[in-house]
Amino acid sequence: MPRAYVFTRHGGPEAATFLDVPRPAPGAGQLLIAVRATGVNPADWKRREGLRGPGEPEPRFPVVFGREAAGVVxxxxxxxxxxxxxxxxxxxxxxxxxxxxxxxxxxxxxxKPAAVSWTDAATLPVAAGTAYDGIRQLSLPRGATLLVNGVGGGVGTAAAQIARHEGLTVIGTASEGKKDFVESLGAVHVASGPGVADRVRAAAPDGVDAVYDLVGGEPLREVAPLLTDRSRLISGADRKLVAELGGSTVIRPRNTEVLEAVAALVAEGVLDPYVTRVFPFAEADRALAAVEEGHSRGKTVIEFAG
Known part of the structure; x- marks a missing residue:
């Protein structure tokens, strides 16, 4: 039987294990793929701990981790x-x-375009797709200034590159240790942490035109006052707080058109998913633990033997 890495109840890493599972069958409108690579995202461990989206039903255990994949039909x-x-x-x-x-x-x-690797392709649905959808949602004119709050992770890395490609000036908040990385994306680095709003004002004396938040919580609350027009405030991290602050969450179509668009950007050399860590499937637990520890730079991927 095929192997899968699953969680059998809500909880910490102890709730996860490898299991033999039945080979799934595609229903109407579906494809069955042999997975070659899958991206690892914070939502994976948060879901194990019990996080559910609005209207999402209680899961039926065991639940297979993962929300993005690349493979062969x-x-x-x-x-x-x-x-x-x-x-x-x-x-x-x-x-x-x-x-x-x-x-x-x-x-x-x-x-998947031939020019795009399996590991890069596996990161595109969640990270690059979310970045692309957020930039489209903001619909800023060329020359506008975008603040990416939490630019060092997978979504922020992609958002900075897509925004720069569209002629935007990008300011990105991240830890001091990520300064060189953020600047390599073509963004102006601003150190995260208390007082970040003042540091952004110093870096952008003419103000920012929009905020794309990927952190949530207090860091989101601190940067929100940088905008007078809260329709230009979006978050991919904190649905409840961004609504309280007058902004909105990132709208995700999750369709073929978006996937084709971000894959084309990678194939053209415009977008680098920055896959920084690749683990074999047998070490899926280590891959998830690496992301759960936080402070990640770029994307982590699990690779399967082809």
């Missing part, structure tokens, strides 16, 4: 057009992706 379900067995694809899994096989909705999958 093994089976095509009924009513699917545009995909065939053997296609190399990326997308959002129906029931997790830390597994040898995963099911993707065809409407939330895209072909």
């Amino acid at each position: 093994e089976e095509v379900g009924p009513d699917v057009t545009g995909f065939a067995v053997g296609d190399e694809v990326l997308g959002y899994p129906v029931d997790g992706s830390y597994a040898e096989y995963a099911v993707l909705p065809a409407a939330a999958a895209a072909r």
